[in-house]
Amino acid sequence: MSKPEFVYVTFIKTTPETLWHALTDRAFTERYWYGCSLTSDWTVGAPMRMDKGGRTVNEGVVLESDPPRKLSYSWVSVYDEEMRQEPPSRVTYLLEPSHGAVKLTVIHDGFADDSKTLPDISTGWPMVLSSLKSILETGQPLIFDSARAA
Numbered sequence: 001m002s003k004p005e006f007v008y009v010t011f012i013k014t015t016p017e018t019l020w021h022a023l024t025d026r027a028f029t030e031r032y033w034y035g036c037s038l039t040s041d042w043t044v045g046a047p048m049r050m051d052k053g054g055r056t057v058n059e060g061v062v063l064e065s066d067p068p069r070k071l072s073y074s075w076v077s078v079y080d081e082e083m084r085q086e087p088p089s090r091v092t093y094l095l096e097p098s099h100g101a102v103k104l105t106v107i108h109d110g111f112a113d114d115s116k117t118l119p120d121i122s123t124g125w126p127m128v129l130s131s132l133k134s135i136l137e138t139g140q141p142l143i144f145d146s147a148r149a150a
Contacts, residue, residue: 024071033132060088087112088110092107108125
């Protein structure tokens with residue numbers, strides 16, 4: 001039996017370079033990701049950390065980095081004690097020019113069968129990626145009534 005995974009595909013009216021910047025720039029991520037900032041130098045083996053309000057909520061290690069086409073990193077939700085005990089999952093972004101836009105595919109996989117992280121990210125990713133699309137196309141992120149930690 002295959003492991004559970006989360007896959008999200010959207011098309012964003014931008015360039016791969018601009019989207020890559022949006023995914024990897026600390027200040028830019030804060031604008032669309034519930035006030036969380038992602039920090040790394042985005043080279044293979046480098047640590048990745050997501051902070052909100054001075055506390056680390058997620059952390060991992062960069063697994064692949066091929067600007068502006070592919071980025072992958074491990075993911076551990078450290079803000080929750082149960083999720084912190086789970087083995088790291090993996091986030092992969094695929095950026096492909098398509099019909100005057102960029103097709104962004106986000107794959108989050110490698111979850112344990114009884115993962116608490118999977119249901120948590122299954123709500124979070126669509127909100128984050130919708131806000132990312134909005135900010136790149138209109139200049140404004142989406143603001144949700146209940147902003148989550150990750």
